[in-house]
Amino acid sequence: MSKGETTPSQTVGPYLHIGLPWPDGPYALAEEAEGGFWIRGTLYDGAGAPIPDGLIETWQADPEGRFDHPDDPRGAQAWPGFRGFGRCETDAEGRFGIRTLKPGPVPGLGGAMQAPHIDVSVFARGMLNRTVTRIYFPEEAEANAADPVLAAVPEPERATLIARPAEDGYVFDIRVQGKDETVFFDI
Amino acid sequence: MSTDPRADGVPLAAGYQRDHEVHPPLDYPGYRSTALRHPKRPLQLLPHMLTEVTGPVLGEGRIGETDNDLTRQHEDEPQGQRIIVHGQVRDSDGRPVPNTLIEIWQANAGGRYRHAVDNWPSPLDPNFSGVGRTLTDAQGRYRFVTIRPGAYPWGNHDNAWRPAHIHFSLFGQAFTQRLVTQMYFPGDPLFFQDPMWNSIPDEKARQRLVARFDYANTAPEWALAFEWDIVLRGRESTVFESEVDDG
Numbered sequence: 087m088s089k090g091e092t093t094p095s096q097t098v099g100p101y102l103h104i105g106l107p108w109p110d111g112p113y114a115l116a117e118e119a120e121g122g123f124w125i126r127g128t129l130y131d132g133a134g135a136p137i138p139d140g141l142i143e144t145w146q147a148d149p150e151g152r153f154d155h156p157d158d159p160r161g162a163q164a165w166p167g168f169r170g171f172g173r174c175e176t177d178a179e180g181r182f183g184i185r186t187l188k189p190g191p192v193p194g195l196g197g198a199m200q201a202p203h204i205d206v207s208v209f210a211r212g213m214l215n216r217t218v219t220r221i222y223f224p225e226e227a228e229a230n231a232a233d234p235v236l237a238a239v240p241e242p243e244r245a246t247l248i249a250r251p252a253e254d255g256y257v258f259d260i261r262v263q264g265k266d267e268t269v270f271f272d273i
Numbered sequence: 274m275s276t277d278p279r280a281d282g283v284p285l286a287a288g289y290q291r292d293h294e295v296h297p298p299l300d301y302p303g304y305r306s307t308a309l310r311h312p313k314r315p316l317q318l319l320p321h322m323l324t325e326v327t328g329p330v331l332g333e334g335r336i337g338e339t340d341n342d343l344t345r346q347h348e349d350e351p352q353g354q355r356i357i358v359h360g361q362v363r364d365s366d367g368r369p370v371p372n373t374l375i376e377i378w379q380a381n382a383g384g385r386y387r388h389a390v391d392n393w394p395s396p397l398d399p400n401f402s403g404v405g406r407t408l409t410d411a412q413g414r415y416r417f418v419t420i421r422p423g424a425y426p427w428g429n430h431d432n433a434w435r436p437a438h439i440h441f442s443l444f445g446q447a448f449t450q451r452l453v454t455q456m457y458f459p460g461d462p463l464f465f466q467d468p469m470w471n472s473i474p475d476e477k478a479r480q481r482l483v484a485r486f487d488y489a490n491t492a493p494e495w496a497l498a499f500e501w502d503i504v505l506r507g508r509e510s511t512v513f514e515s516e517v518d519d520g
C-alpha cells in the first residue's frame with residue numbers, strides 16, 4: 087500500500103444524531119470529578135445562522151501536558167477520571183458544551199513548548215470532511231505569544247483561536263465562514 | 274530513533290501522511306449545503322505534534338453485547354435482507370489498526386432513518402434502530418450483522434436519491450487518523466447523480482468506498498456477506514527508519 091490509497095471522507099449527513107452522540111460524550115473528565123469547567127460555544131454558518139446538525143469533538147493533554155497514549159514518549163500516564171476526549175452534538179440553536187480540565191503546556195517542534203491548547207474536530211451536514219481548529223486560553227498571553235502554531239497565524243485571525251472567559255469556564259464560538267471566520271488547520 | 278526535533282528532552286513521534294487529494298473538497302457546489310459550511314480562508318498548516326499523533330483510546334466498556342448485530346437489538350427481527358458486513362482496518366502502509374472503535378448508523382430496509390427530522394413517507398421498522406458499534410480485533414478486523422439499507426430521496430436537486438449506504442465513524446490511533454465516511458454497495462444505479470459520490474475527485478478513490486460482494490462468507494440460508502476494508506493514514510516514513518528490515 088502506498089500513500090494516497092486511504093479511504094475518502096464523506097459527510098456525517100443530517101442523521102448523525104442517531105449514530106454519534108454519547109450520553110457522557112460532553113464529559114472529557116468523569117462527571118463527578120473536581121476542578122472541571124465548561125467550554126461552551128455556538129457553531130455558525132457563513133450566513134451567521136447556527137448549525138443545528140453538527141458535532142464537535144475535542145482532544146487534549148492532561149493538566150501536566152501528557153497524553154494517556156503509547157505515542158507520548160514520556161510514557162502513558164492516566165490522570166484519574168480524565169479521558170481527554172469530548173464529544174457534543176449541536177442543539178437546535180447550534181450550541182455545544184464540553185466539560186474538561188485545563189491542559190498543561192505540550193512539547194512542540196524544535197525545542198519550543200506549545201501553549202495549553204485543545205484540538206477540535208467539527209463535523210456537520212454540508213461538510214464533506216471534518217474541519218479542524220484549536221482552542222487556546224485567554225489567561226495564557228505569554229505562552230500564547232511563544233506558541234509556534236499561533237505564531238504562524240496572521241494577527242487579526244489569531245484571536246478566533248482564543249476562548250473568552252465565562253462564569254463557568256470559557257466560551258469558544260466557531261464560525262465556519264464569513265466575517266470573523268475561525269482559523270481552520272490543514273491536518 | 275529518527276532525528277526528530279526535541280523539546281524539553283522529549284522526542285516527538287513522527288507525524289502522519291497527508292492525503293488531501295483523496296478527500297472531497299469542502300467547497301463542492303453539487304452538494305448545495307457546502308455553500309455556507311466551508312471555510313473560505315486557506316487552511317493553516319498544522320505540524321503533527323503530540324496532540325495530533327495521539328488520540329482517544331475508546332471502546333472498552335462502551336460496547337454492548339448486541340452492538341455489532343443490528344438484527345438482535347429488539348424483540349423481533351427487522352424487515353429486510355440480512356447482511357454481514359466485515360473487513361479490516363489498516364493504515365496506508367498496510368499495518369492493521371487493532372482495538373479501534375468503529376461506529377455505524379444507517380437507514381432501514383425502506384430507506385428511513387429512526388431520526389426526528391427524517392419524515393419521508395417510508396415506514397419506520399419497530400425492530401430496527403440502525404445503530405452499531407464494535408472494536409477491531411488484534412488484526413484490525415471488524416464484523417457487523419445488519420440489514421441492507423434502502424435508498425432514500427433528499428432535496429439537493431431534482432429527483433435526488435442517495436445510493437444505499439452505511440455511515441462509518443473511525444478513530445484509528447491518532448487524532449490525525451479520525452475518519453467519518455460511508456460504505457456503498459456494488460452496482461448501485463444511483464451513483465451517477467449523487468454529489469457525495471461525485472465529490473471525491475478520483476474515480477479509484479470512489480471505488481474504495483464500495484464493498485465487495487463476498488460469496489465465500491455468505492451464510493447459507495441466512496445472510497449475504499459484503500467485505501469492506503478501510504484504510505487510514507499511515508505514519509510519515511521517517512519514524513520507521515530504524516525499523517527497516519535490514520536482514
Ligand SMILES: [Fe+3]
Pocket residue numbers: 099101435438440
Ligand atoms: Fe445517510
